[in-house]
Amino acid sequence: MTTHISTAQWERVATREVASGDITLRVFDHGDARPGKPLVVLCHGFPELAFSWRHQVFALAEAGYRVLAPDMRGYGGSSRPADVDAYDILTLCGDLTAVLDDVGADDAVFVGHDWGAMVVWQLALAHPERVRAVAGMSVPVTRRAPAPPLPILRKRLGDDFYMVWFQEPGVADEALSRNVRRTLTAREIYSARWADQEEEQSPPPPWLDDEELAYYVDTFERTGFTGGLNYYRNLDRNWELTGHLADRRVTQPSLFVTGSKDPVGQFMPAKDLDLMLTDQRGHVVLDGAGHWIQQQRPDDVNAALLEFLSTVG
Numbered sequence: 001m002t003t004h005i006s007t008a009q010w011e012r013v014a015t016r017e018v019a020s021g022d023i024t025l026r027v028f029d030h031g032d033a034r035p036g037k038p039l040v041v042l043c044h045g046f047p048e049l050a051f052s053w054r055h056q057v058f059a060l061a062e063a064g065y066r067v068l069a070p071d072m073r074g075y076g077g078s079s080r081p082a083d084v085d086a087y088d089i090l091t092l093c094g095d096l097t098a099v100l101d102d103v104g105a106d107d108a109v110f111v112g113h114d115w116g117a118m119v120v121w122q123l124a125l126a127h128p129e130r131v132r133a134v135a136g137m138s139v140p141v142t143r144r145a146p147a148p149p150l151p152i153l154r155k156r157l158g159d160d161f162y163m164v165w166f167q168e169p170g171v172a173d174e175a176l177s178r179n180v181r182r183t184l185t186a187r188e189i190y191s192a193r194w195a196d197q198e199e200e201q202s203p204p205p206p207w208l209d210d211e212e213l214a215y216y217v218d219t220f221e222r223t224g225f226t227g228g229l230n231y232y233r234n235l236d237r238n239w240e241l242t243g244h245l246a247d248r249r250v251t252q253p254s255l256f257v258t259g260s261k262d263p264v265g266q267f268m269p270a271k272d273l274d275l276m277l278t279d280q281r282g283h284v285v286l287d288g289a290g291h292w293i294q295q296q297r298p299d300d301v302n303a304a305l306l307e308f309l310s311t312v313g
Contacts, residue, residue: 074227
């Protein structure tokens with residue numbers, strides 16, 4: 001039987017406001033940890049919300065874990081600072097340590113999808129004492145690039161590659177916000193070519209019902225996409241800020257989960273896992289799954305997470 005948590009169930013989950021410097025994060029807080037069970041923090045990607053973890057939040061809580069799922073900086077009910085520099089990777093890591101401090105936790109198991117994966121991998125390197133274990137989904141941990149990444153991406157994949165197209169403030173922001181429902185149901189990767197096409201809307205995927213899609217649409221119509229786009233606008237700055245971490249490896253217990261049809265694998269292959277992860281406890285490839293795996297294949301993702309968590313002391 002497929003796990004499915006309704007929007008109404010999600011909206012009853014308790015939330016807390018967490019201060020991180022001069023911003024606040026809305027954090028969904030569910031479950032009571034049983035003795036010996038670590039805190040679990042779930043970090044979403046772009047363009048998502050804490051809501052994207054709804055099926056995992058309930059499954060993990062039922063298994064005896066306390067689960068925290070923030071709307072990441074720039075999203076949903078969290079602050080959306082205007083300054084692009086407010087979204088660098090070390091600041092994002094600081095948001096997650098603030099979440100731990102708010103609940104009086106020394107550490108947690110961090111799980112991230114897409115940009116959330118990039119943040120939790122970096123957190124494990126920058127603040128290893130706060131990370132009991134770490135799981136990334138869709139975006140693998142990689143070695144430090146030999147030079148700032150944007151010129152490399154531009155040369156390899158062109159100016160219309162989505163990470164490059166996102167760089168000019170205001171351009172992708174307007175295109176993505178023009179028709180939020182179209183943006184959130186797009187079947188192709190965002191680009192200038194996609195933005196210039198006639199605004200035909202794709203139906204939602206089978207794993208997203210009308211109420212769930214409306215939750216996303218209503219939220220992004222209110223907030224826009226600039227907060228999330230600013231993560232991409234810090235790619236080169238992140239490279240500059242993390243030079244001191246270049247020789248570190250992820251020594252905590254780790255897991256990587258992806259879909260066999262995830263397009264991210266075409267330009268970010270998981271070739272550095274054995275080098276970067278010194279205590280890798282799983283590399284799960286969900287056959288036939290795409291990028292949005294925790295929503296598309298909740299039972300498989302939940303099973304992988306619960307198996308991983310069972311190995312973490």
